[in-house]
Amino acid sequence: MAKRLGEVALEDLYKAGGSTISIEEATHIYQAIAASKASDPDPRRVWKEVVSRRVLKPWHPHHLHQLVYYSVYAIWDVSINGPPLYWFPSLDESKITNLGRIMEIHGPKLLGTSYKDPIESFSLFLKFSVHHPETYWSIVLEELSVVFQKSPSCILDNSNKLKPSGAWLPGAVLNIAECCLLPSTHPTKEDNSCALVWREEGRDDLDVNRMTLKELREQVTVVANAVDATFSKGDAIAIDMPMTVSAVVIYLGIILAGCVAVSIADSFAAKEIETRLRVSNAKAIFTQC
The missing domain is CATH 3.40.50.980 (Rossmann fold)
Structure with missing residues (x-):
């Protein structure tokens, strides 16, 4: 079990850094993390602050990154909150992702006035995708330019009670390499893309x-x-x-x-x-x- 953030000592950080960091740099990391926790104890905001302030550097050992990350989220309840967040995209960054673009195009129609933007409405859109798989996955398959050689009879078949997770895309035949290589109407999938x-x-x-x-x-x-x-x-x-x-x-x-x-x-x-x-x-x- 990972140490809680308050239990991680300066010596732990210095040891995790191996030969790549000095005691002065380890002290800076220790103080920056402590300041982030003091400003807001929420693990998500602490980690976001650590990332935004670039406390950890790309050349720091992976073990050091892991130590800080898992100590920040040591008391995080995965069963309630889901996986601990690692990356916090800006609103502009979120809008140019595949999912963000889908949400911007279809969110207002599917969620009505409840839709705000890809970040604020993510949980609501996720809930919609779970309860309306036919609608959601039909949109995703089209947006990802998935071309079937033989179309599925449906998106999700729940008729077989022996398969609690159902059967996805029953009867479908496709070649995923063909889907990857064919140009499409996708804005970033033209021949010269x-x-x-x-x-x-x-x-x-x-x-x-x-x-x-x-x-x-x-x-x-x-x-x-x-x-x-x-x-x-x-x-x-x-x-x-x-x-x-x-x-x-x-x-x-x-x-x-x-x-x-x-x-x-x-x-x-x-x-x-x-x-x-x-x-x-x-x-x-x-x-x-």
Whole structure:
């Protein structure tokens, strides 16, 4: 069980910081957290204050971040309040998220005058989504450009009492890679929209790379055509590669071809790789020298 915020001593912070922080910096963190708690004991507001004041830095060890976060929320009742909040977007930031955009477009119609904005009306909109799954998920599927090769008979089928959670999208057939790659009326999913952003591993001195949706689709199609010409739909194809842009292209290509992608960590030893290939009955493997 995590220590409560008042139980975390300066020594705890200094120890969690390892060799990356000095005792002076640990003292600054300790004092900043204490000041945040003194101004408002609500864990959500304490953590929000810690984040907004940038008390913790990106280069601080993960263990230090965890120590502060879990001590702030030590008395948080998940069963009542849900998961403890980590990120607090501004109103403008919330409006450009997928959910925020959906809420801004459909919230006034679905919630009437009760709708205010994506932050203030989040709980109300969540409640609506639970009680009206057909309406909510129909909107979400359309907004996310999910295209079915065979449409579902409904959104949620609760007719089978042996399945208390129901059956979602019964009868539906789709290829999720196809949904990812096709342009749509979505305002940020045109052919020239940015689809991937990455930097070569270990080369922080280089510029960030970008790939458009059209470029990604072209590269994925090459892989998919090669897989489709060699294997049958449903065959398992393994990938044993680091998380590079090539691995992303290959993964989507396997799915687009109708095969099953078997992900294998590139850190695995030969014996572990052999086991996963055997268990999955993989017909081939993508790797790199």
